[in-house]
Amino acid sequence: MVTALTILLCCQLAGEFAARLLGLPIPGPVLGMLLLFALLLGRRRAIDQVREPAYGLVRYLSLLFVPAGVGLIRHTARLRAELLPVAVALLVSTALTVAVTALVFQLVARGRKGER
Amino acid sequence: MGRVERIWVYLSATPLLWLALTLLAFEAGSWIFRRAGGRPIANPVPIAVAILIVLLRATGTPFETYFEGAQFVHFLLGPATVALAVPLYQNRAQVREALLPMLAALSAGSATAIVSAVLLARWLGASGETLKSIAPKSATTPIAMAISEQLGGLPSITAAFVIATGIIGAVIVTPLLNALRIRDWRGRGLAAGVAAHGLGTARAFQVNELAGTFAGIGLALNGVATAILVPVLFRWLR
Numbered sequence: 001m002v003t004a005l006t007i008l009l010c011c012q013l014a015g016e017f018a019a020r021l022l023g024l025p026i027p028g029p030v031l032g033m034l035l036l037f038a039l040l041l042g043r044r045r046a047i048d049q050v051r052e053p054a055y056g057l058v059r060y061l062s063l064l065f066v067p068a069g070v071g072l073i074r075h076t077a078r079l080r081a082e083l084l085p086v087a088v089a090l091l092v093s094t095a096l097t098v099a100v101t102a103l104v105f106q107l108v109a110r111g112r113k114g115e116r
Numbered sequence: 117m118g119r120v121e122r123i124w125v126y127l128s129a130t131p132l133l134w135l136a137l138t139l140l141a142f143e144a145g146s147w148i149f150r151r152a153g154g155r156p157i158a159n160p161v162p163i164a165v166a167i168l169i170v171l172l173r174a175t176g177t178p179f180e181t182y183f184e185g186a187q188f189v190h191f192l193l194g195p196a197t198v199a200l201a202v203p204l205y206q207n208r209a210q211v212r213e214a215l216l217p218m219l220a221a222l223s224a225g226s227a228t229a230i231v232s233a234v235l236l237a238r239w240l241g242a243s244g245e246t247l248k249s250i251a252p253k254s255a256t257t258p259i260a261m262a263i264s265e266q267l268g269g270l271p272s273i274t275a276a277f278v279i280a281t282g283i284i285g286a287v288i289v290t291p292l293l294n295a296l297r298i299r300d301w302r303g304r305g306l307a308a309g310v311a312a313h314g315l316g317t318a319r320a321f322q323v324n325e326l327a328g329t330f331a332g333i334g335l336a337l338n339g340v341a342t343a344i345l346v347p348v349l350f351r352w353l354r
Contacts, residue, residue: 005195011198015198025259025340029193032194035198036199036201037201047206057196063139063142063164064190066161066164066186068257071183085246089237090277092232092236093253098285098308101228103298104224105220106217107217108216108220
């Protein structure tokens, strides 16, 4: 457990460091994820150390968004003033994005299967 | 001051109170979710958020006091994002196999997210500042905030739009994809991650691990794609 947490935090730290050093527009944790992935590919036994705690964190991913969600409280004035355009834009655009992404994936995946 | 008030004054100044209440609110949200038969509309996150906002309003607690306790939960978002490498590693064969459809879907989805949000908001009369703040709404929070700042939007408003997008995505993704009759877990997951970042990913993991893995990839790739596309598309949309 402690080993896994150490690995996760060190990957995040290295990711934050690299993102700032190289001036990349990618957040540290996302770079940290790529780093851990590379680490696992390089040292295949490392997976036994991180598997369970990592799945534990991922299982509770939605809980971790609650504090940021409560942060909506700070923007009630603007959200109320532009409620209609904001609500419609967020709702319709999110639905369109889900639909387009999934449909294009299916289209290209099937097209490739047909070629073989 | 009565005894209970004194205890309240003491407790409300420690991180313990709001940390415990954050977990309790999420437990309550999860309980309602289960009671609703796991229907996506009863997603535990918006329920917990609503409970906590009502509590903060009722007790007159400022957000900063709340966050002193809640920051411990918030902090774990970083290591949890790193942890997404583990399902990615476990399912790497399927990911490699789907590289081409993934990249095609990502490009189409990422552009749709930006263009449709800006056009709709403008058409309905949103202010210029709001348009700049809403453009990167489907990217993960730190990326979206950085893009918004670069564009001249308001990063903290962008953070609110990003969270709202995540909640909307987590609620609608399952019924919408069922209606479109898309059954491939890879495409379903990817769509959740591209459209609704971490909250979509959390929802995908609730349903299926392969979907969750692809959602994690969608979240990471769309962060990068949005950072590249927003500055280009926004100039073109104006």
